[in-house]
Amino acid sequence: MFEGIKKVKKLWICGRTNHFNDAPKCLDNHIYLPELEVLKILLYDHFGSDFLHQHPVPCVGSFPSYLKKLTLQGTHLLWSKLTIISKLPKLEVLQFKALQLFGDKVGETVWEVSEMGFSKLKFLLIEKKGLKNWKATDDSFPCLERVIIKNCHFLQEIPKGFADSMRLKRIEL
Known part of the structure; x- marks a missing residue:
């Protein structure tokens, strides 16, 4: 497609979630955009439904390596797939808005960030x-x-490792 x-x-990819159910490949072909630096996927559900099958899941392995800014809104992701996003070598800005994150196991709600993530x-x-x-250490986000x-x-709490960060200037709740 790209x-x-x-x-x-x-x-920017915007639209209602049901528009992407039949053609989810437009969310997965970003690898063909080698110079892409900013990607926003903004999906909304007209009916406010929260059912998994109605929310597209982007294939996180398809993000290009030059990506500097990524915004995901209204999609679903596995917690474990965030590790792949963490390996994007140039990613400086990451925004999760109204994003449903879920675990490999039912009820899993822990985001564990690896060191140098x-x-x-x-x-x-x-x-x-x-x-x-x-769960994260200051090594998980060395430039944050x-x-x-x-x-x-x-x-329940912000990672305790943030207290040791020399670069972290601001946390807003």
């Missing part, structure tokens, strides 16, 4: 849903400067 626009640097990430926004336990956490009513 092979004719290889030089695009910014891409997000090596270049400077800004992280987590808005709404799914996050109860978040700003964190915004909105409407995460069940989040």
